[in-house]
Structure formats: structure tokens, C-alpha cells
Amino acid sequence: MQKPRLMTPGPSSVPEDVLLELARPVIHHRSAEAKQVIVEVAAGLKEVFQTQNDVLILTASGTGAMEAAAVNSVPPGSKALVLNAGHFAARWADICKAFGINAVMLDTEWGQPVDPAQVAEALKQHPDTACVMGTLSETSTGTGHPIEAIGKIVAQTPALFAVDGISGVGAMECRPDAWGIDLLCAGSQKALMLPPGLAFISVSPKAWAKIDAFDSKSFYFNLKSARKKMKEFDTPYTPAHTLILALRTSLRRIKEEGIENVWTRHRLMSEACQAGVRALGLELFSSRPAEGLTAFRVPEGLKDGDIRKGLVDRFGVTTVGGQGKIKGQIIRIGHMGYTDEIDVVAGLAALELVLHNLGYKLTPGAAVTAAQQVILGHKPAAVSK
Amino acid sequence: MQKPRLMTPGPSSVPEDVLLELARPVIHHRSAEAKQVIVEVAAGLKEVFQTQNDVLILTASGTGAMEAAAVNSVPPGSKALVLNAGHFAARWADICKAFGINAVMLDTEWGQPVDPAQVAEALKQHPDTACVMGTLSETSTGTGHPIEAIGKIVAQTPALFAVDGISGVGAMECRPDAWGIDLLCAGSQKALMLPPGLAFISVSPKAWAKIDAFDSKSFYFNLKSARKKMKEFDTPYTPAHTLILALRTSLRRIKEEGIENVWTRHRLMSEACQAGVRALGLELFSSRPAEGLTAFRVPEGLKDGDIRKGLVDRFGVTTVGGQGKIKGQIIRIGHMGYTDEIDVVAGLAALELVLHNLGYKLTPGAAVTAAQQVILGHKPAAVSK
Structure with a gap:
């Protein structure tokens, strides 16, 4: 399946x-x-x-x-x-x-x-x-x-x-x-x-x-x-x-949901994804990340196409690479719209497994745990609609 | 319903x-x-x-x-x-x-x-x-x-x-x-x-x-x-x-279906619709009708809005009126795409009933019969794809 x-x-x-x-x-x-x-x-x-x-x-x-x-x-x-x-x-x-x-x-x-x-x-x-x-x-x-x-x-x-x-x-x-x-x-x-x-x-x-x-x-x-x-x-x-x-x-x-709560959810997904990516020793591409997607640099020794192919072939996770002058250098994960925090955790779980299989050194569960900690700790106050 | x-x-x-x-x-x-x-x-x-x-x-x-x-x-x-x-x-x-x-x-x-x-x-x-x-x-x-x-x-x-x-x-x-x-x-x-x-x-x-x-x-x-x-x-x-x-x-x-057969079907629907409209004593608006729709003049004493409202309210048949300088003067029935000859007959049946209820003199069944005769008589040879 x-x-x-x-x-x-x-x-x-x-x-x-x-x-x-x-x-x-x-x-x-x-x-x-x-x-x-x-x-x-x-x-x-x-x-x-x-x-x-x-x-x-x-x-x-x-x-x-x-x-x-x-x-x-x-x-x-x-x-x-x-x-x-x-x-x-x-x-x-x-x-x-x-x-x-x-x-x-x-x-x-x-x-x-x-x-x-x-x-x-x-x-x-x-x-x-x-x-x-x-x-x-x-x-x-x-x-x-x-x-x-x-x-x-x-x-x-x-x-x-x-x-x-x-x-x-x-x-x-x-x-x-x-x-x-x-x-x-x-x-x-x-x-x-x-x-x-x-x-x-x-x-x-x-x-x-x-x-x-x-x-x-x-x-x-x-x-x-x-x-x-x-x-x-x-x-x-x-x-x-x-x-x-x-x-x-x-x-x-x-x-x-309320538009302010929608924004809060995206901020939380974004922070969770960033924390997960960093926990794997990966580098974020942006110094001021957007909240609907997370871009990280392809680690040395790996090819973006191999990572993205592994994600989609094994777990159905479709991501995109870089465009224009940064083609091949980054991978972008979207988390916008009909997506919640657990989708982000699931995507990070897939990323861990694929990177591991490609020989990248990581502690399985590190990204997932880091993201969960953000989700637990963030506890954003519900904003009235 | x-x-x-x-x-x-x-x-x-x-x-x-x-x-x-x-x-x-x-x-x-x-x-x-x-x-x-x-x-x-x-x-x-x-x-x-x-x-x-x-x-x-x-x-x-x-x-x-x-x-x-x-x-x-x-x-x-x-x-x-x-x-x-x-x-x-x-x-x-x-x-x-x-x-x-x-x-x-x-x-x-x-x-x-x-x-x-x-x-x-x-x-x-x-x-x-x-x-x-x-x-x-x-x-x-x-x-x-x-x-x-x-x-x-x-x-x-x-x-x-x-x-x-x-x-x-x-x-x-x-x-x-x-x-x-x-x-x-x-x-x-x-x-x-x-x-x-x-x-x-x-x-x-x-x-x-x-x-x-x-x-x-x-x-x-x-x-x-x-x-x-x-x-x-x-x-x-x-x-x-x-x-x-x-x-x-x-x-x-x-x-x-084959594009030439698609064209033939539309020609047949068009001719059937024209025959039906004429059999009710209505006047076609165009002297060279298109094959995806039929436009006829609103008969004297009736309002296009009443006819179209009757069609949609009673039988769910949505049609449109005239645009620009002929607003109110015509009604247009579409018969294109996912439509066959019997859809045209059904539309004409609804038109007959609505016109009759609005006091327009007609012989019930006249339009339907005329359209059926076209469908029967036309017998277009199947065109090889």
C-alpha cells in the first residue's frame, strides 16, 4: 500500500x-x-x-x-x-x-x-x-x-x-x-x-x-x-x-477555526518542522522561515533527488527541491492548509527513515521527538474568533 | 423532487x-x-x-x-x-x-x-x-x-x-x-x-x-x-x-465516440430541437443555427422570465435568455457535450408543458413528436473513427 x-x-x-x-x-x-x-x-x-x-x-x-x-x-x-x-x-x-x-x-x-x-x-x-x-x-x-x-x-x-x-x-x-x-x-x-x-x-x-x-x-x-x-x-x-x-x-x-487560530497552527507546524530538521543535524535554508513550508539544505554526500524519491516511493510523501540557482541544494516540505501538527511529525518520521536508509547518520526518533516537544511546549492560547 | x-x-x-x-x-x-x-x-x-x-x-x-x-x-x-x-x-x-x-x-x-x-x-x-x-x-x-x-x-x-x-x-x-x-x-x-x-x-x-x-x-x-x-x-x-x-x-x-460522430450527434440534437421548437409555432432566432444550442424568439404575450422560471422550478431545466440588445427577446437551450437526443426530447417536453400552463396555444406532444421524427429519420451513417 x-x-x-x-x-x-x-x-x-x-x-x-x-x-x-x-x-x-x-x-x-x-x-x-x-x-x-x-x-x-x-x-x-x-x-x-x-x-x-x-x-x-x-x-x-x-x-x-x-x-x-x-x-x-x-x-x-x-x-x-x-x-x-x-x-x-x-x-x-x-x-x-x-x-x-x-x-x-x-x-x-x-x-x-x-x-x-x-x-x-x-x-x-x-x-x-x-x-x-x-x-x-x-x-x-x-x-x-x-x-x-x-x-x-x-x-x-x-x-x-x-x-x-x-x-x-x-x-x-x-x-x-x-x-x-x-x-x-x-x-x-x-x-x-x-x-x-x-x-x-x-x-x-x-x-x-x-x-x-x-x-x-x-x-x-x-x-x-x-x-x-x-x-x-x-x-x-x-x-x-x-x-x-x-x-x-x-x-x-x-x-x-478562526483565522488567528489558523495562523497559530501554521506557526506551530513550522516551528515543529524546523525543530525536527535541526535535531537531525540538518541546516535550515532560511534565516527567517516562512510558516507554510520549511526548506533545509541537502546534507553533504546525499542527493536531493534520492531523498525525495525515497520519501515518495516508500511513504507517499511528496516534497519539492530547489528552483533556479539553488536547484539540487535544498528540499522543501510544505505544511499549509489542510495539515496539522501530527502530519508534520509523520513527515519527519518518513524523512528520518529515508535519510537513515541512505546512510545518513542520525538517531532514529530525534526529529519526531523534537517536533513533539515543540507541540507539547508551545501550548498556544486559543485566540477568540 | x-x-x-x-x-x-x-x-x-x-x-x-x-x-x-x-x-x-x-x-x-x-x-x-x-x-x-x-x-x-x-x-x-x-x-x-x-x-x-x-x-x-x-x-x-x-x-x-x-x-x-x-x-x-x-x-x-x-x-x-x-x-x-x-x-x-x-x-x-x-x-x-x-x-x-x-x-x-x-x-x-x-x-x-x-x-x-x-x-x-x-x-x-x-x-x-x-x-x-x-x-x-x-x-x-x-x-x-x-x-x-x-x-x-x-x-x-x-x-x-x-x-x-x-x-x-x-x-x-x-x-x-x-x-x-x-x-x-x-x-x-x-x-x-x-x-x-x-x-x-x-x-x-x-x-x-x-x-x-x-x-x-x-x-x-x-x-x-x-x-x-x-x-x-x-x-x-x-x-x-x-x-x-x-x-x-x-x-x-x-x-x-469519435469526433465526427460527436459532431453528427450535435447536428442531430440541433435539428431535433429546431424541429420541436418550430412544431410549437415558435420562431428560431437564427437563420443558420449553431449546433450546440438553439435560440428561439419569446412568443408574443409571454415573458422570457416566466417561461425560464417555469422550466427550472417545475422540471429543473435551466436555460438562458438573451444578452445585450436582445435581452428578453429570446430563450436559448443548450445541447452540447454530455447530452444526447433524448435529453433534447425531454427538454422539449418540459417546454411544451410550461408554455401550455402559461396559456400558450399548442398541441401537447407536437414538439416531442417532431423531434422524435428527426431522430428516427435522420439515421446518420456511423463515421469510422
Whole structure:
């Protein structure tokens, strides 16, 4: 028997009741029933995003929401400051290049968090910056960036702050209204516990002012059209409405647990996973780990492919390796969405056994025990919903 | 009891085995298993599209494929001839406007087919046309346009021929390679028997030559990126891969039936539905009906909303009304994808009963009998696969 355990940093596991929604007979997307689903989902998304702003729904990969953020609010020829600290942060630069936006790169070593003081300095050097483009959780390095501190700096300038929250929203604390995030992007296949196919974007009043003042060259990703339709609890074009129906169920789960408790659970899973990995003498890749995934360096003498193949072939545990310039150097374990602390312990147990079989010296049980100790000791106070 | 019968011209019913694929545990989209799905789906799409060209997969509504066709191949400032004969044809013009393409409108009365001779004449008047933008099946009016004849005219010019086949591909005969269609767009939620969320586009060598010669401002919908990834049976960004998995099952169904038999079935459903509607003294809206839906005028003295409400409330039959300038004037019945001739008869039976209850004079059984006679008499020869 091989039991699948999807422990990648997206797509993540989808709860059984959410999957079953997807198997329901299809309804019409302009029916009263479909509209009622959007009414409920619109409220649920605001809660997960912790925002008073509308959260718009796009039928696209998360990258579609990033493109929407850029093309609607940053005119060609104007300047964007890209907080370039990983593979996905670099996507902001690729988007800028495609649409003639002048990207100024603030490079940070992969695995390190962006330094807010450097952002402040860069904004002084480039006072004409139209948009700062950052990342809440850099999926390629497993790093959580100090978005609150950066947001409060950007908020004091005329620049917008666009944040890729694709693997962060719903996994890590994020408060766009309080933190000054003007455009926050998310995808369905991470902490929102759905298959891929939907993207989300929240838009602040500061961003709307820029968007409304600019006749952007956009159609499918035109946010003004999406806003207009969202006011009627509708979408432009035919949305992936069966995914929206399933989203209702996953949002109900999040509401039931309470978003702050969801964040706490992810922090606990993250700390447990980090403790387990360190107990095996492995090195974390990031100095400021994200909370939806853990990245560690492949130990000397072993190959990432052998470890990952052992995990999936013997125990069904799917993980991913490094991307771009760190391909082969790291392994990333996802623990976001429909995952609890014991899933993390189970994943660590599999990792121990596979490493042991590959000849890596370890004390069996060390990772598991370390993770359990975190779970026991952490005892986070339940946060009222 | 109310049994749902989705008879809208998209989304259409999804077969039970396809729905169950969507309820399977999610796998990773870069796994060998996911790649194997794309290998099979790539071949299946070529068969449904009847093309030797790659059919690229986009995570988007069908409109996303239309935008991709336009932005990748038609530079801003150049000229497009829009075959403007309905609500969705007009979407081509909206896309042109958004991206600075100069749209020349060839207007045709809604419900009438575009006249190929007029297209030839317009191309003589506008020899600098970069792209002709047309529609295989105009969903808003239920009209099938003579795309073969038009394609053969466009093929003799330097212009590309982009066709919205969203409600046409898989429902009506369409042979892009033989007919000279350079960019053919489709969506998942019509004759391909899936929920919405995926779009498809086939690209001819003539179109690739233009696309390759033009550094288009596009990122998410960049067709060069999609082509590059498709060569490795992959997609740029995270696709809606559970929909692609389900697509494999629906494409297997189409392969089993044979695409030409699928077209024959749709033609038969269309003719049966038309005969039934006419037998009730109702007037078809289109002079050249499409084969995936039938549109008829609301009879004098009745309201479209009352008829549609009666259909859905009493018999679960969901239909749609008119869009844009013909709102309230027509009712559209979809019969595409996972629908057979007896579904059409059942829909007509419901229509008879509802019209009768609303006081419309008819002979009960007239529509049903007329449709049955078509089914009996048509006896299409099975086409070898």
C-alpha cells in the first residue's frame, strides 16, 4: 500500500468535503444559487485576508493576480522597486519587463529576509517609485519577509505596496489594512485548501485611486471590470465557479477555526518542522522561515533527488527541491492548509527513515521527538474568533 | 423532487466519471504523473481540434484565450477586421480597444450568418488587415457562421484568422488546418464536458511566424512561453491541473465516440430541437443555427422570465435568455457535450408543458413528436473513427 501525502508548498492537500463539492453536478454561473455562493465567499475572503477592501476573484494561476496588480496600477515607463529575494520575487521583475515597467532591483541573498531599512533607503534614492513589489512568503526559499515593517515604510510614500501572498495568505499573519499592503495576491492551491485555478487580489483605496487615474492596457485582468462585477456579486466572463463553490466550504472551515487560530497552527507546524530538521543535524535554508513550508539544505554526500524519491516511493510523501540557482541544494516540505501538527511529525518520521536508509547518520526518533516537544511546549492560547 | 437538467449553452453538464476525477486527492503539478496526463491530453486536444498544431492550455476563462490570440499576434496600432454579429463577436472589438488594436467592424445583423463575400470585400478595402476575428458558434444568438468559407478567403491574404470556437469546438465540424483558422480558441465548459476554468488555443505556423516576429506585451498569456513549456508537456505557472486530469477523461470519451460522430450527434440534437421548437409555432432566432444550442424568439404575450422560471422550478431545466440588445427577446437551450437526443426530447417536453400552463396555444406532444421524427429519420451513417 502507498498512501499519498502531499507535502509540497502548493498545491496542498484539499479536505475531503471540499473535494466532494467539486464532484457535484455543475450549476449555471449566473443563477441565483451561484450568486449566493459569491456573496458568502466575498465575506469569507475578507476575513481570511483581514481586510475591509474587496477581494476580487480571478480565474487564473496566482501569477495572474500578480500581473493584474502590476498592469492595472503601474503605468509603462514608471518605476517599480522589486524586493528581489527569490525565484518568485523575480517574477515581479519579469512581469515589469513584459509590460515596460522600469524595475529597480533591491537584491537580497536567497534565504535571507528583505531588510526594511534597505527598502527605506531605496525609496529615498528613488522617490519616483510607483510601486514596491514584495513577497509575504517566498516559496522558493521558505522565507517569510517582514512585510509589516516594510509596509509601514511604503505607506509613508506615494508608492503602492504590492505583495505576492500566494503561499502566505492563510498561513501567516497578514493584515493588509493595518500594514499598508495595497495589492495583496493569493492563489487557491495553498492555505486556502483548494486545487489551483483561482487567484485573489485585495485592492486598497490608495491603489484604486491610482488604478482609476490610469487607463491601463488590460482586459481579462482589468480590475475595474472585476470591481464593477463584484459589486453585483458576479465576475466578468465565465469564472471557474465550481472552484468558487468549493471555496465556500474551505472558507467555512477557516471561519470555524478562526483565522488567528489558523495562523497559530501554521506557526506551530513550522516551528515543529524546523525543530525536527535541526535535531537531525540538518541546516535550515532560511534565516527567517516562512510558516507554510520549511526548506533545509541537502546534507553533504546525499542527493536531493534520492531523498525525495525515497520519501515518495516508500511513504507517499511528496516534497519539492530547489528552483533556479539553488536547484539540487535544498528540499522543501510544505505544511499549509489542510495539515496539522501530527502530519508534520509523520513527515519527519518518513524523512528520518529515508535519510537513515541512505546512510545518513542520525538517531532514529530525534526529529519526531523534537517536533513533539515543540507541540507539547508551545501550548498556544486559543485566540477568540 | 426536482432533478437538475443543465440545458444552458455553457456551462454544460459534466459526465459523472469526469466529476469524480475532480474529487480525487490532489497530486503535484510537476510530478511524472501530472506530465503523463498532459502528454495524453495534448494528443486528445489535437484530435478534438482536428489540427496538427499544438493546442496550448491556459488556466483562464475562454476570454483569456481570445485575449491571448489578440495580444500575441496583433501589434497595437495595426488593423483587425471584426466579424461583428453578436455579443461575443463584439468581445473581440472590446479586446482590440483595450490593447490599442484598430478594429474595423463588419456588422452583421444578430441571428444572421456573416457573409463570406462581404469578408472578401472588406479585405480588399483593408489590405493592411493583420487579423480577421470571427466566431464559429455565436452563443448569444445561436448562430453558426460559415467559418470554412471565410477561412479560405482569409488564407489567401496575409491576415491571420482568429476564431472564437468557445461554444463551437467539439460541437460543430471545425477543421482549422484545412479551413485556414490560425488561432482557434475554446473553453472547458462547453462541448469538452468540464467545469469552467481552462481555455485552449491552437496556433498555426502562419500565426507563429507573426507571433515570433513580434515582442508582444504579454506575460500570463504569452503564447511563446506556453509553447516552450508545452514542448516539455508542462505549463507556465501552476495550472488548474485537476481540471486537466478531468479533461483526460472527457477526451477519452470523445475519442471513444469519435469526433465526427460527436459532431453528427450535435447536428442531430440541433435539428431535433429546431424541429420541436418550430412544431410549437415558435420562431428560431437564427437563420443558420449553431449546433450546440438553439435560440428561439419569446412568443408574443409571454415573458422570457416566466417561461425560464417555469422550466427550472417545475422540471429543473435551466436555460438562458438573451444578452445585450436582445435581452428578453429570446430563450436559448443548450445541447452540447454530455447530452444526447433524448435529453433534447425531454427538454422539449418540459417546454411544451410550461408554455401550455402559461396559456400558450399548442398541441401537447407536437414538439416531442417532431423531434422524435428527426431522430428516427435522420439515421446518420456511423463515421469510422
